[in-house]
Amino acid sequence: MSNWLNTCVGIERAIAVFKGINFNKRQSRRIARRTLCILPFFILGTMSYELVQRDLFDDYEEQRVWCVIRHSQSVQVYTTVVQYFHFVAPFSANLFATLFIILKLTRQQAILRTHISYQQQLLNKFNEHKHLVISPIVLVILLSPRFLISLSSGCVKASRSPWLYLFGYFISFTPSSFIFITFVLPSTFYKKQFKKTINTWWQRLTRAIRARNP
Secondary structure (H helix, E strand, O other), X not given: OHHHHHHHHHHHHHHHHHHHHHOOHHHHHHHHHHHHHHHHHHHHHHOOOHHHHEEEEEEOOOOEEEEXXXXXXXXXXXXXXXXXXXXXXXXXXXXXXXXXHXXXXXXXXXXXXXXXXHHHHHHHHHHHOHXXXXXXXXXXXXXXXXHHHHHHOOOOOHHHOHHHHHHHHHHOOHHHHOHHHHHHOOOHHHHHHHHHHHHHHHHHHHHHHHHHOO
């Protein structure tokens, strides 16, 4: 879900650059609300087959319940395609949107600054927006372990591979835990704003301490 939300933000950013001053913020908000309503149903809809493909089996010898998967060959292929789609599609769309922004802004600048070569302006814009390229790449790296586990593991007895399931559970929180590293550190602007905010709060704290201890 978070990957698709990041992708939607990237696509909206690209549309804003493409339309320029004709970008309609009100319409963008309406589309964003509709997207937030449709996106969960879209994701759940692509994986709804799991509700009918899984079955419970009572094991009276071990006194436990097994979760059994009944996948046909076609369903297994569909499962793999869906997993790849939800992993590759958001990253690809986000990356293409970022490259479009860089190229579009470079062309606009090339019209105004004819004395600077196109390659130099392209390099300048890439350095200016490099955080938009780095962020999706970092997200893919962080999501890769969970994606590989989802491909290799099934619905089996957890005691056979407890560390795999425990690792897969904790690794699912990695992208949300590294938001600062993913989005703030690669951006020069965000880092400046972060340092500015820290300094502001530090000054307020210092003044509050001095006021209590004159």
